[in-house]
Amino acid sequence: MSRSLLARRHFAPFFWTQALGAFNDNVFKNILLLLLTFVAVPRYGWDTGLLNNLAAGLFILPFLLFSAWGGTLADRLDKQRLVRRLKLLELVTMCLAAAAVWFEQFLLLLGLLFMMGTQSALFGPVKYSILPQHLPRTELVRGNAWVNLGTFVSILLGTLLAGVLTSLDAATARLTIGATLIGVALLGYATSLAVPAAPSSDPGPVGWRPLSGSVAVLRDSWRQPRIFRALVGISLFWFLGACYLTQLPAWVRDVVHGGESAVSWLLGAFALGVGGGALLCARLSAGRLELGLVPLGALLIAAGGLTFAEQPALAGEAMSLATLLATPGFWVMSLALALVGVGGGLYIVPLYTLVQVISAEHQRARMIAANNLLNALFMVLAAGFGILLLSVLGVSLNVFFAWLAGIALLIGLAALTINPRAVLRLAIFALTRVLYRLRFVGRGHIPAQGPALVVCNHVSFMDALVIGGASPRPLRFLMDRPIYESPGLNWFFRLAGAIPVDSERRDPGGVRRAMQEVSRALRDGQVVMLFPEGRLTIDGEVQYFRRGVDMILRRDAVPVVPAALAGLWGSWTSHCEGRAFTKLPRRFRPRVALVFGEALSPGQADRATLEARVRTLKQNAEQSLACKAVKGRQ
Structure with missing residues (x-):
């Protein structure tokens, strides 16, 4: 999957553009420090510490002065055009740097370091803001991972190459350094030409306010x-x-x-x-x-x-x-x-x-x-x-x-x-990966932001953990109050954000309070998970959906994502062949499929429609597991 991302036109050109830019930055910066230390200081008697600190300050200062302006540029302009213009600025800078190295103009090199820092400061906001326009949310983490890998490997290679180039004899070093700086800048500009368009969602004029803009x-x-x-x-x-x-x-x-x-x-x-x-x-x-x-x-x-x-x-x-x-x-x-x-x-x-x-x-x-x-x-x-x-x-x-x-x-x-809940969620995901061979389909149907309701069939006591670990967003769960208040587990359910609900017979106000908590969660933009059957299946089939989902949608009209689990029926946490937890596990790491369907609008999502959708998704999940099992035996 990683190779397919690097081969994709919406990511690969920008990846190589930013990696080559980071590489050239570090080649130039380290060559300058080495030339100042081993050539300029002995020749002119300059203070090494002063020069090194001056160089560091000249590279950092543009980030303080121009980052805000760069952010405004990236928000107002098409990022594709901005990337190309900034790569042209890098090419001009490197041409001047090559000339300065050839003629050993060290003060000019310091000025060009400030210019290179300016280019980097303007490029930084584009670097991370363009990715969400070219990658779906489910691939953003992977895209950022590759960008960070490219950046740090480029830093390393640029630092090492600078040492190699400056160790050559003087004439060869000057020629090779100039060719490297210009060649890498040209290559970076060439890759920038393949970066897809990334139009602004808020076009407009860009004022020049470096200090007030930063504030x-x-x-x-x-x-x-x-x-x-x-x-x-x-x-x-x-x-x-x-x-x-x-x-x-x-x-x-x-x-x-x-x-x-x-x-x-x-x-x-x-x-x-x-x-x-x-x-x-x-x-x-x-x-x-x-x-x-x-x-x-x-x-x-x-x-x-x-x-x-x-x-x-x-x-x-x-x-x-x-x-x-x-x-x-x-x-x-x-x-x-x-x-x-x-x-x-x-x-x-x-x-x-x-x-x-x-x-x-x-x-x-x-x-x-x-x-x-x-x-x-x-x-x-x-x-x-x-x-x-x-x-x-x-x-x-x-x-x-x-x-x-x-x-x-x-x-x-x-x-x-x-954020302790995020750590708990990660631990749950790791646990379910250890216990089951999981297959997920359609996780992108859960909205990237905003409130939503997820409904699923209820097969075993592990359902909530599997769904919570699979979801791209944190989920709030409705669960029976007696289970919620279990000694030794209540802390876990509280930390996980579970919402307890009791029957009207046991607690006349319990349902009302649970609905109020669900409403608060949805109005805060959270995702709430519900098992509309209200209890574990006793025969492995989807049971009749109760009225809870209709009650929630009457209070808060939010999208509803149907989902279905397959593979957990027959596990020791289900009611297959006896009550849950009263039998020994029969399979080691069984295959489990979780399929999410397309979100339904509140007007479409009555409980009869949702029940039918969940039944269909359950059949799809079972077919997916059957195909996987056949392939595993071949």
Whole structure:
């Protein structure tokens, strides 16, 4: 499936366009730093620290100045045209950079670094806001995963290539550097020509207000707490990443006792870890926005970071990479840093996807611009944090990295506290995957946003877990109050957001209160799940639908999605051949199919129509399982 996404015209051209841009950024930036350090400083006697900090500031400053303007451009203009214009700007910049390298005009190179930062700041809002226009919601996580993989692999390859190019003899290096910068920019522009149209949903004039625009986009994001929390979460990742990458050379020098090749190796472990974590996120999400991966990713960052921080200094001095690779301690460091990267990939992809999904279409790019602004501010904070701990307080590098692990742990605990239901949902999905061989059809019929009602046949006590794990959105369930109040399980049902309902005979006001809670959930834009039969089937067939669904639709006219389960009849949690839980399981990981039908409008969705639809879907699900079983035997 991943290969098919990369081969798709609505994704592949943009993927290669952004990956080549990130690659060229890092080739240019690292070549400039190496030329300043090893050519300009010895020749002119300039201060190395001042130059490096100046270069870092010149690249970050455009993100503070122009990100908001870039977000407005991306919201107002066709993103396809904007991408092509920005790639032309990159080509012009790289042509000038090639000339500056050839004539060794180092001050001009610093100015061009600011220009390249400007291009990146303007491209950033397009990078993530264009994906929802070209990919369905079920593929957004996978698209973001590939974009993050492409970005971090490009960073790694660009950094490595810069070292190779600058190690050549002077004349060859100047020629090869210029050809590389221009060639990659040309290739990136060529791929941008294949990017499909992405017209604006809110076209209009774009004013030039860099500073006030930045304040405005931050204020707009602040007014949407869920988006702002996601933006802060993303920026915290870049804070941690900047701290790691900034202090990595010092760690290699003082703890590893290695050289530039050891820095590149550890950088590669981190970058490949992030890319691998992003793809793992796509795999675990199975087409859904799985926010439960956010705290898991942060806790993996903390675990990897703590392991990295605990490593003692390696014996010996000035060791080559070959020698280090024969040292167990260096492998532990590499794997720990890779684990930090894997956690980062799991952590950041759902947050980017969340911003894309919940941002209004007409201001999505501006929310990404606010993210880029916050990222830049947090990276500046990372520099200040490093100065405070290492220079002012004088802590060791081991203590510094332990601090980073502690911050990641706090982020993970905070994410767990803010959204515990997402973690529970992820655990349910993993559990059902272990217990059953699941086949899902039609999950895209559940509306991407807004209220909806899902109705399904009731086969076993595992139905709610299977449906809840399969749904692309969190579900609220109606369930019998006696089960809801079960000792030892009530905490679970409360955390899952279940809605208890009792019979009028046992509690005259129970149905009314349950309907009020369902109405509140629907009016809050949530999805509610209902088993209209009201009880488990006693013969494996769909039973008569009761009046609950009609009562709900009379209060709240929302779309209704019919669904059907097959494969759970005969399991130990069903009433087949005796009451549920009174017999031993007969099959290991049985095949289970869950089929969703097209949503019905409230006017179409009476209980007789829904019952007929569910019966038809159940037959489809059973046929799907039968075909799968036959193929499995062949």
